[in-house]
Amino acid sequence: MSKKRIKEIAIQHFNRLGYEGTKMAQIAEEAGIRKQSLAYHYSSKKALLLELYEEVVQEEQRFVRLFFSESATQTLDQQLYAFLHEHKNRFLTHPNVAFMYILSFITPLEVHDFVLAQYRTYLGTLKEELAAVFTRHPDIRLSPEEATVAFVTVMDGLDVQLVYETRQSYEQALAITWNVLWSGIQR
Numbered sequence: 001m002s003k004k005r006i007k008e009i010a011i012q013h014f015n016r017l018g019y020e021g022t023k024m025a026q027i028a029e030e031a032g033i034r035k036q037s038l039a040y041h042y043s044s045k046k047a048l049l050l051e052l053y054e055e056v057v058q059e060e061q062r063f064v065r066l067f068f069s070e071s072a073t074q075t076l077d078q079q080l081y082a083f084l085h086e087h088k089n090r091f092l093t094h095p096n097v098a099f100m101y102i103l104s105f106i107t108p109l110e111v112h113d114f115v116l117a118q119y120r121t122y123l124g125t126l127k128e129e130l131a132a133v134f135t136r137h138p139d140i141r142l143s144p145e146e147a148t149v150a151f152v153t154v155m156d157g158l159d160v161q162l163v164y165e166t167r168q169s170y171e172q173a174l175a176i177t178w179n180v181l182w183s184g185i186q187r
Helices: 003-021 024-031 035-041 045-070 076-093 095-105 109-135 144-164 167-185
Strands: none
Touching: 003 024, 003 035, 003 045, 003 095, 024 035, 024 045, 045 076, 045 095, 045 109, 076 095, 076 109, 076 144, 076 167, 095 109, 095 144, 109 144, 144 167
C-alpha cells in the first residue's frame, strides 16, 4: 500500500468523520494493512493530519499561482469571477481542497496553531497574486490592497456557503455578492 493511497483514504475519513471521528485503525483497515503498518508511516493521527494539511496547502498555493498566471490575458472581471467559479469547483471535486477549507473552519484544538499558520501561508499567496492582478489594472477605483481585502472577504463569505451550506447556496450568494463586489471595485 502506497503512502499516497493512505493519504487519500485519510482525507476521505477526515472530511466525512472530522478529526475526532477519524480512527487510524479504520484507515488501516480500508487501506488493507494492519494498524502497525500504518504506524510505521505515521506515528499518530496528528502526524498524519499535519503532513496532509501542509501538502494540501502547498498544492493550493501552486493552483493559485498557476491560475492567475494562465488567466492573465482575461479581463479583470473575467479573471476574478473565473477564480471564484473554479474555487467552488475545486472544493466540490477535489477532496484535498475540501479538507483544507473544512479544517480551516473547524480546527481541532490539538492542531489549531499549525493549521492556522499553514492557512495563513495560503492566504498570503492568494493575497500576493490578487494584489499583483489589481496592480496590473489601474482602472479600478480601489487601491490594489483595498481590492484584495474586498475580494478575499467576499471569498471567505462564499466559503462559508461551501463548508456549511450547499453548492446552490454558494451560487446564489456568488450571484449577489459578485455584483456588489464588482460595482465597488470598478470605476
